[in-house]
Amino acid sequence: MSSKRHICFATCAPGLEPLLHAEMRGLKLAKVERQVGGCYFEGAMPEIWRANLGLRTAVRVLVRLSRFEAVDGDALYEGVAAQDWSSFVAPDGSLRVAAKIKQSKLDHSQFVEQRVKDAIVDQFQARTGTRPSVDKDEPDLRVGIHLFQDRVTLQIDSSGHSLHRRGWRRAQGRAPLAETLAAAMLLASDWDGRSPVLDPFCGSGTILVEAALLATGTAPGLLRPRFGFESWDGHDAAGF
Numbered sequence: 001m002s003s004k005r006h007i008c009f010a011t012c013a014p015g016l017e018p019l020l021h022a023e024m025r026g027l028k029l030a031k032v033e034r035q036v037g038g039c040y041f042e043g044a045m046p047e048i049w050r051a052n053l054g055l056r057t058a059v060r061v062l063v064r065l066s067r068f069e070a071v072d073g074d075a076l077y078e079g080v081a082a083q084d085w086s087s088f089v090a091p092d093g094s095l096r097v098a099a100k101i102k103q104s105k106l107d108h109s110q111f112v113e114q115r116v117k118d119a120i121v122d123q124f125q126a127r128t129g130t131r132p133s134v135d136k137d138e139p140d141l142r143v144g145i146h147l148f149q150d151r152v153t154l155q156i157d158s159s160g161h162s163l164h165r166r167g168w169r170r171a172q173g174r175a176p177l178a179e180t181l182a183a184a185m186l187l188a189s190d191w192d193g194r195s196p197v198l199d200p201f202c203g204s205g206t207i208l209v210e211a212a213l214l215a216t217g218t219a220p221g222l223l224r225p226r227f228g229f230e231s232w233d234g235h236d237a238a239g240f
């Protein structure tokens, strides 16, 4: 996986796309293209690591595995089964599949999610006799299916938990701001990264901590205990 280049999509909160785009250019990611809800880029594992570790406004980094046509459940199943899933989740791991569908013959998202899940777990069952379980809340692997005009885009989430979970927060007030949003506010402001920052309604201090990370040039993901890709088979821990 590590030298193969992938089309990736970094997601962000609506409205933050221009900030994310600028950040991605700053990280020297290739073929950055702004869309609604995020930006595309192209890269291999080192770029996927860099995006996860360094983007302040991104929520997730999705990696495209394949694209194929599917007008029925069987074609969908075959397309998903063509992928070797052993690289991304262990037989005793857990996964979750989420589908988004527009203008397609397969138009029942629960059915689509079920078929995709079956295609993945059947592969494990056939090879190892055990199969990953489904976990809707804290899965080891999140699989995304986009169906648009019968064209399937199959992608996996390289981030794992949302990137707003930086790893620095020990406790929170009643109305914490998402770290990604706090970083966006700072990036959108005219702050020079040097002059004092004052937050009179600091609550649990999200804006201030994000400001400190920015001012010291600290990658926002540096304190995070784990990214999704770290549990992929063949993960190059030393390289990361």
Ligand SMILES: C[S@@+](CC[C@H](N)C(=O)[O-])C[C@H]1O[C@@H](n2cnc3c(N)ncnc32)[C@H](O)[C@@H]1O
Pocket (backbone or CB within 6 Å): 173, 174, 175, 176, 177, 182, 199, 200, 201, 202, 203, 204, 205, 206, 207, 208
């Ligand atoms: C939405 S939160 C702010 C989040 C914070 N800026 C951050 O970065 O996480 C609003 C905060 O303002 C505080 N607050 C509201 N009214 C206040 C007041 N009159 N004086 C001081 N703090 C107040 C609340 O206790 C709460 O922590």
